[in-house]
Amino acid sequence: MKTIIACTLLLFFLQAPVAILGQTNTTVIWQVNSFDLNVNVPPEQRLIAVTATLNATNVGNGPGRTLTVRLNSKVSMKSVTVAGAPANFRQSPDSKADVQKFEISLPTSVAPNASTNVTVNYSYPVESNTGLAAISPIGTHFLPLSFWYPMPNTPFTIRGADTAPFKVAINLPNAVSGGIEKAGTAPGSISYEQPLYGQPFFIQGNWDKVEGSAENKGIVVLVPKGASAGERKGAETLMNLTNAARSFFSASLGPAPDVPVRLVSVRRGAGFSDGGTLLFDADALRLPKIDAATALAVSETVARLWFGGRVAVRGEGSGVINDGLVRYLATLFLEKQFGRDAVQSELYRERLAYSTVAERDAPLAKANQLDSTYFNSVPNRGAMVWRLLDRAMGHDALLGFLREQAGNNPNGVTLASVRAALNSKGGAAVQALLDQQLDQVIDTDLMVGLPQQRGAEWVSALRNLGSLDVTVPVIATTERGEVITSQATIPAKNFAEVVFKTTGRIVRVEVDPEKLYPQTSYGNDVVPHNKDLNDALNDAAAQLGAQDFAKAEVTARELLTAAPRLQEARILLARAMLGANKLDEAEKLFQASLNEPLPFAATLAWANIGLGEINMKRNQPAEAAKRFNDAVIASRDYPSSLAARAARIRAEAAANSAPPVDESARAFLTQFGQAVITNKRAELESRVVPGELVKFVNATIGTDVWETRVVRTEELSGGLLAADVVVRLRKLGTEGNGTAVFLLSRVGGGWKLSGIDLFEVK
Numbered sequence: 001m002k003t004i005i006a007c008t009l010l011l012f013f014l015q016a017p018v019a020i021l022g023q024t025n026t027t028v029i030w031q032v033n034s035f036d037l038n039v040n041v042p043p044e045q046r047l048i049a050v051t052a053t054l055n056a057t058n059v060g061n062g063p064g065r066t067l068t069v070r071l072n073s074k075v076s077m078k079s080v081t082v083a084g085a086p087a088n089f090r091q092s093p094d095s096k097a098d099v100q101k102f103e104i105s106l107p108t109s110v111a112p113n114a115s116t117n118v119t120v121n122y123s124y125p126v127e128s129n130t131g132l133a134a135i136s137p138i139g140t141h142f143l144p145l146s147f148w149y150p151m152p153n154t155p156f157t158i159r160g161a162d163t164a165p166f167k168v169a170i171n172l173p174n175a176v177s178g179g180i181e182k183a184g185t186a187p188g189s190i191s192y193e194q195p196l197y198g199q200p201f202f203i204q205g206n207w208d209k210v211e212g213s214a215e216n217k218g219i220v221v222l223v224p225k226g227a228s229a230g231e232r233k234g235a236e237t238l239m240n241l242t243n244a245a246r247s248f249f250s251a252s253l254g255p256a257p258d259v260p261v262r263l264v265s266v267r268r269g270a271g272f273s274d275g276g277t278l279l280f281d282a283d284a285l286r287l288p289k290i291d292a293a294t295a296l297a298v299s300e301t302v303a304r305l306w307f308g309g310r311v312a313v314r315g316e317g318s319g320v321i322n323d324g325l326v327r328y329l330a331t332l333f334l335e336k337q338f339g340r341d342a343v344q345s346e347l348y349r350e351r352l353a354y355s356t357v358a359e360r361d362a363p364l365a366k367a368n369q370l371d372s373t374y375f376n377s378v379p380n381r382g383a384m385v386w387r388l389l390d391r392a393m394g395h396d397a398l399l400g401f402l403r404e405q406a407g408n409n410p411n412g413v414t415l416a417s418v419r420a421a422l423n424s425k426g427g428a429a430v431q432a433l434l435d436q437q438l439d440q441v442i443d444t445d446l447m448v449g450l451p452q453q454r455g456a457e458w459v460s461a462l463r464n465l466g467s468l469d470v471t472v473p474v475i476a477t478t479e480r481g482e483v484i485t486s487q488a489t490i491p492a493k494n495f496a497e498v499v500f501k502t503t504g505r506i507v508r509v510e511v512d513p514e515k516l517y518p519q520t521s522y523g524n525d526v527v528p529h530n531k532d533l534n535d536a537l538n539d540a541a542a543q544l545g546a547q548d549f550a551k552a553e554v555t556a557r558e559l560l561t562a563a564p565r566l567q568e569a570r571i572l573l574a575r576a577m578l579g580a581n582k583l584d585e586a587e588k589l590f591q592a593s594l595n596e597p598l599p600f601a602a603t604l605a606w607a608n609i610g611l612g613e614i615n616m617k618r619n620q621p622a623e624a625a626k627r628f629n630d631a632v633i634a635s636r637d638y639p640s641s642l643a644a645r646a647a648r649i650r651a652e653a654a655a656n657s658a659p660p661v662d663e664s665a666r667a668f669l670t671q672f673g674q675a676v677i678t679n680k681r682a683e684l685e686s687r688v689v690p691g692e693l694v695k696f697v698n699a700t701i702g703t704d705v706w707e708t709r710v711v712r713t714e715e716l717s718g719g720l721l722a723a724d725v726v727v728r729l730r731k732l733g734t735e736g737n738g739t740a741v742f743l744l745s746r747v748g749g750g751w752k753l754s755g756i757d758l759f760e761v762k
Contacts, residue, residue: 026062029159030152033057033313037149039142046135046691047125048142052150054164055117063109067118069150070099072133078121080104087118096156096370099147120150129691131269136691138170138719138745138754143204143272144620149200156370160318163197174203175263176222178275196257196309197412198216199274201265206718210235216243221263224282224718230501231717235287235725238263238298239291241337245302248333252399253406257310262300267720268753273301273756274307282718284601286633288518291601292346295338299330309406312412319374319417320438324364324382325402328390331383334598344565344596350380351515351522352534358442358520364414365438381518385437388516392428393434397723401425436468442518443467446490446525448498451476451506458500460509460527464490465518470657472512478504540572549579566604567593574610583614590614604634609644612651621654642758645724645741647713662713665723665744668751669708676706689754696756705730711739719746720754725760736761 003679036053058064066405071077073093080087082104082632090103102120110116126135133146142148144161154162162300168177169184169191178201179194191194192202200404207222238648242261250256265282265565272279278301284294303326307313313321327350335343356362357373367378390398395556401422405413419438423431444466453456464470471489478484488511501505510526519525523532531539542615543552556573559566574589593599593607612627628651631644652658675683684697700706712724721744729736738761745754 005670016149026690027060028058028062028064030056030064030067031059032152032162033572034164034166035149036751037166037200038166039168039170039202041135041140041172045126045585047123048190049121049123050133050149051119051121053119054150056152057115057116058110058112059499061112063111064106064116065109066103066105067116067152068101068103069120070094070097070101070147070154071122071125071150072147072317073098074098074126075100075122075124077102078123080121081119082106083117084354093134097147097154099503103219111169118150123485124148126691128694134268134691136688136689137747139203139205139267140175141201141205141266141269143203143269144202144274154560155336156368158316158368159314159473160316160322160368160617161199161313163199163314165196166194166198166200168192168194168200170202171203172204175202176262176277177202178262178277179259181260194259195273195307196259196275197312198309201272201274203266203269203279205264205266207265210239210241212236212243216240217257219246219261219263221265222719223265223285226718226719229283231285232414235263238280238285241295242298242302243335245299246305248336249303249306249329251442252329252332253306254404256566257305259305259307259309264300264419264503267718271297273297273304276301276305281369281636283633283636285602287604288597288630289597290597291604291634292349293601294336295598296327296330296346300326303329303333304531305411306406311409313414314412315416316415317367317415317438318362318579319369319378320382320385321413323379325386327379327383328386329402338598341565342596345567345580345596345598345600347515348533348563348566348577350383352537354380354518355532356524361442363441381442384516384518384675385434387671388428388433388437389422389430391516393422411446435467437518440467442520444517444519445472445521446470446472446511446517446519448474448509448511448525448527451500451509452529453505455502455604456503457472458502458506460498460500462488462490462496462498462511464492464494464496466484467492470512470517472517473514474498474509474511475513476500476502476506478502479507495627504664525549526562530558533559533563533566536562537568537572538577540569544572544575544579549576550611552576567596567600571603571606571610575606578613579611581617583617586610587614595653598684601636605631605636605640605644608634609640609647612647616647616651616654621651625651625657633683635650638758641741642760645758646739649724652712658712659714661710662715662721662723662730665713665721665751666710668712668744669723669725669742672753673706676700679703684716687752689747689752693756698724704730720744720753729761738762 014580033055038051040049080089085107088105092101101253126133132143134141151162152164168680171189173188175190177192182191192232205506206225208225210221210223212219216239221238223231246256258333264279265283266279269279270281273537280294298474306323331343353376357376361377362374363662367374395473413697419434422616445461449461451460471494474486474488476484484502485499486498486500488496490496498725540555553576556569556576559569571587572595574586577586584616588605590610593603608631612624615624628648630646636643672687675687679701690706707728709726710723715721726738727740740759741757743755744751
């Protein structure tokens with residue numbers, strides 16, 4: 001009997017793994033085929049009521065008995081139906097993000113490759129407006145990362161966010177989404193049908209539509225209501241750039257998808273794009289030329305019409321295509337449009353962003369947006385990988401491959417399918433490159449030694465600390481400025497040497513000068529050794545802050561030697577020269593920065609601040625005021641905005657050219673101050689745009705004194721006014737004094753506080 005029991009148990013344990021394995025291999029994976037959303041924003045309520053229908057296919061290999069969707073944690077679910085029949089659901093939190101899961105029970109199981117329709121009715125209240133979700137009389141918007149619509153998969157899951165053709169109907173005037181605009185079924189409503197793959201969103205505001213010539217057909221720029229002639233000219237420049245990008249990618253990837261391209265000026269949410277719609281910073285329209293960030297955003301928006309739009313990109317590691325490939329393609333266009341030197345600044349920026357996370361980065365094939373390193377790594381390091389493929393396969397061969405992928409994949413692509421096709425075309429070398437760059441943590445670190453003369457040649461030792469053989473150019477510079485290039489192959493975790501055939505004395509050697517390879521460190525690939533660019537930039541900024549202008553000049557010059565097109569380095573050098581009172585040299589550097597074909601907004605801001613300070617030193621306050629005004633328009637960061645605004649007020653006072661203060665704004669701010677010291681929340685909230693500045697309102701409770709002196713006002717397009725004010729306050733016995741910039745918006749015929757750009761009250 002014992003023998004029989006033992007044999008029975010042995011057979012059970014031998015068979016158990018097989019059964020368990022069979023269960024493990026049975027999976028249910030839902031893939032969304034379409035979204036259909038009807039959005040109602042009830043008057044005077046801070047919520048949206050949504051009826052959302054999604055059609056999804058079970059692309060797994062087991063029967064689907066439940067379908068789980070994810071929505072914002074604030075959502076209140078009203079009802080669920082499946083194929084028109086009421087269905088039960090179970091609600092629970094999702095540990096991966098601030099969302100909740102709704103597990104919907106399906107009346108009948110859905111077999112593999114079969115589809116079902118699920119309709120959910122819910123409301124989503126918004127207590128405080130953000131860049132992702134806002135309900136306001138001056139503008140309402142809901143972007144995908146607010147989780148306002150039901151998602152089986154999110155950007156934080158392995159498969160990435162669901163993308164599919166969608167329809168959105170909104171009961172608001174002047175609403176914008178992606179795809180083809182159609183009249184709404186109810187008066188004052190509007191709807192959009194997006195035939196491309198995308199994520200549902202909408203934004204509503206008050207715009208004027210600027211449409212171009214026949215050449216720019218299908219491209220629209222929405223500018224703030226009442227935009228100036230200069231802003232409209234800026235819109236036309238953006239349209240021309242968008243059309244040039246569309247033509248470039250059409251030649252490279254095949255005919256463009258037939259959908260409108262919309263560029264929407266916003267004060268919040270800039271940078272989001274989907275299915276041919278881009279939200280960009282409204283102040284970009286006021287700049288004298290297109291800034292680098294806006295140009296890159298436009299280029300990436302157009303490139304995504306192919307990859308991510310016409311062709312769905314799904315599965316694990318999809319960011320390598322959605323973000324890395326798109327950035328690589330965008331920089332190709334920018335190089336063609338603005339020149340190789342201009343794009344070099346963008347490549348520096350990508351490398352600098354990646355280098356901050358290089359030593360803690362995850363494999364690209366496993367990355368998703370839940371990773372803290374994602375946005376510094378995947379778009380930038382991913383673009384580097386595609387540039388390495390460009391060199392390994394040949395530029396024309398890679399573009400031919402991408403054209404095939406963009407045109408012949410009705411079922412979409414995955415990173416795995418693209419890799420398999422690349423391996424087939426590129427052979428063992430491409431496969432080894434992809435395996436190392438996508439599946440492993442980056443360990444590449446290229447090192448170069450001091451050059452040694454051997455007869456009529458010079459030799460430098462090379463070392464590769466990484467696990468992949470690399471073949472890279474190495475450049476040498478002689479004391480007479482002659483540049484010599486040589487190719488070298490450095491085995492993985494090994495040494496090599498490079499030979500330069502010259503009798504001239506070599507004073508500098510750099511390995512991989514284009515920095516094609518992602519590395520853990522870029523500070524040891526040149527001799528004489530330079531600091532890492534990020535470290536050197538921080539050092540120069542600290543030296544400027546300490547007013548050690550001589551050291552800052554030395555550090556900035558070293559930066560420019562290592563990275564001649566680094567705009568930040570030129571600005572730091574010019575500021576050091578200005579601090580040392582070397583005005584002529586500083587002026588040339590600042591002016592050269594303004595003349596960049598593709599400047600960063602920070603470059604324009606600091607260059608104008610510098611030139612304005614030079615004007616002030618030369619007793620030219622009127623010219624200085626104009627420069628400082630241009631700096632205010634260009635400033636995107638806190639330090640440049642603070643410096644430019646204070647300098648503008650100082651210069652206008654010296655030139656006696658300060659514009660008159662808007663008396664209605666002054667009166668409003670006086671009333672607002674009186675409301676603050678009442679310590680009644682209702683009094684304050686009645687003077688603030690609903691949903692805005694919730695934390696600020698809370699923080700002012702308990703204030704004993706609140707006095708403001710309006711120094712300057714400037715009315716902007718779109719019913720917006722910026723007020724520079726001096727503030728004195730006392731709260732809980734503590735005094736505070738300083739400056740602030742309040743943004744006022746016209747609501748219902750009067751002013752309301754809608755934002756605070758600066759608050760330097762200490």
